[in-house]
Amino acid sequence: MVVDKVKSHTKAKHILLVDDVNLMCQFLNETLRVIPNVECHTASRVTTADTILQRYAIDLAIIDLNLPDGSGLDIVKKIRKGECKGEHDIPILIFSGNTYKQAVKECLLFQVSDIVAKPIIAIELRKRVENHLNSQKKIKAPEYYCEIDKKLLADAPPKVNKPSPSIVNATQTNSAVNRLKTETKLDDSVNQFIKWPSDATTGFHQIDRRLKDLCFQLNHFHFYRTEKDVYPTAKEDIKKISMCLDDLNFAIRPIKAAQPTLPIWKPFYERIKMTEELPFQKYSTPKISSENKTFFSKSLRTAWMGILTKPIIQKKK
Incomplete structure (x- = not known):
């Protein structure tokens, strides 16, 4: 009874999973929800992810950068700039498959915690997520990332329409x-x-x-x-x-x-x-x-x- 009482008061860890492939989201959910006291939230679009980030204090995010309504990099920036309900210094993992080098470079500027290559092996991913949840990484203040984003916007070349x-x-x-x-x-x-x-x-x-x-x-x-x-x-x-x-x-x-x-x-x-x-x-x-x-x-x-x-x-x- 005492053990059950302690468990019930353990704070749940909220994980955000963002990928526009429905099967991938479900695979990630099945893989990670077996971790004790973990609750997963899935999103296939930037807008859905933003809604989740405003509603829950997310403890870790796994993000695919190529999404139907924008870039997962926008989600990374929003978290690091402190524009969400939770902390800005949470671990952020991104998928490297089908990702442009410039996008990966920008992710590193915003101090992503890990880059996950596809295909994914369930046991390895689970271990990496557990390690990130149980460790702390020194992240700069939100204002630092706001300045980086401003500089990137100022230096960005004019947009040219090209196939996504x-x-x-x-x-x-x-x-x-x-x-x-x-x-x-x-x-x-x-x-x-x-x-x-x-x-x-x-x-x-x-x-x-x-x-x-x-x-x-x-x-x-x-x-x-x-x-x-x-x-x-x-x-x-x-x-x-x-x-x-x-x-x-x-x-x-x-x-x-x-x-x-x-x-x-x-x-x-x-x-x-x-x-x-x-x-x-x-x-x-x-x-x-x-x-x-x-x-x-x-x-x-x-x-x-x-x-x-x-x-x-x-x-x-």
Whole structure:
């Protein structure tokens, strides 16, 4: 009883998770919420993150810089300049995938605590977050960061319209987008599709391209199946996932035949099998129960993260 009483008075640590990929947010949430006395808050946009920062005293933030309505760097600056409910000197971790060097440079000016490379290994991320929560870093006063921001704005060159990373990625996954448009009306939510890590590869561009298509379709299906009350095109989208898997297996055969001893094949087939064996047909009806949504969400998230984990993909040399 005494132990329970002490636990109940332990102050919860609030963690902000910002990524426009719905599956990534859920993966981060599942990974970190097992840490004792941790409460996670997820956001896919700058505006949503800002609302959370005004409502909760956040103790640690993990931020993807490429967001649909702006840059995660704006969130970093807001925290460091003391414009949020919580302290300005909290640990801030950023994702390095698909990030411009200038953005990373500015993050360092605002003293981010850590740079996290994708793909993410759950155990390693959890350890790093626990270390940051339990350590203190000397951060300068908010006024210091306000002055840095003013200087950056004064020195910034005139803005030139250019494609955002999301648009570039959309172009790279063009075949998947075209298939999606045939039956499904796209809205802003679909911008949450997977961003293939820019510095990662299986070692074969033919496989990389097809894995991008598969990850796009899985993330799209997951979002509509778990976030929408009714999913009228579920059956059609399951067929698209099946097409992606068939296309992927077709591309693998000649490569494996030419290089059968590569260590990549065993884990590759094991993880693709995880996706192939998901009971998609069970979730093909327009409407399913909340219990089924929760179970399916976890199963699909596990399979999706398996595709993006070593040793299937590695950093480009």
